[in-house]
Amino acid sequence: MWTGISLGVAVLSLAAQAAAQVSRPSVDAPAAQPAASPGPEFRDPKTGQIWTPENVGRDKGPVKPEDRAFDPRAQAVAIKGVVEQHAESKFVANIPVTAGPTVPLVEIDNPSLRAIVGARWQVVMYLNNNSATTQSPVINCVFTNGGRKVEETRVLVPATSSGSRVALTLHGPRSEIFVDLATCRVTQP
Secondary structure: OHHHHHHHHHHHHHHHHHHHHOOOOEEEEEEOOOOOOOOOOEEOOOOOOEEOOOOOOOOOOOOOHHHOOOOHHHOOOOOOOEEEEEOOEEEEEEOOOOOOOOOOOEEEEEEEEEEOOOOEEEEEEEEEEOOOOOEOOEEEEEEEEOOEEEEEEEEEOOOEOOOEEEEEEEEEEEOOOOOOEEEEEEEEO
16 A cells, blocks of 8 residues: 555656756747738729729829728837736547656647737637646736737636646737737746
8 A cells, every 4th residue: 555655656756857847838829811812903893993003002192091001010009917817728638648858747739819800819729738637727928019018918727637638718908909929838837
């Protein structure tokens, strides 16, 4: 009986040492790119007008302010402080327990950034619990525009069981604020 307990303590000790050796990388989620243009010309389906690079914007007179293009680099919006949120997770699959010297206890996988019109920016991702124990991860995401911080958020993830892959949706700033990148990393465990 003591042998089983000693073995369990040794395994937990080794797992803790392995966790201390693994760095916590950050993961970037660039904003989704718009669909490719249909080519050098486009026919307006309602008016039949054919638009080309030579005739777009060639109206008579100066361009009105409401018709000018939005320059995202000119935006100077920064939300102060750190926004804290509780994420909901959805179990996706069982994964092998692989945490060790080169594999972190918990890792982010396949993040994607998108804007929900009239709502908020979202980062959709998977989170893998590679450890042999239940973890309650904390994720930090920084939403930026041209390298300038727009918003930082701290996300508390519900307890995730050993060897589980879960899906998460994290929320960022309002979609009216331009964001081109979200950098996320696991800060706990």
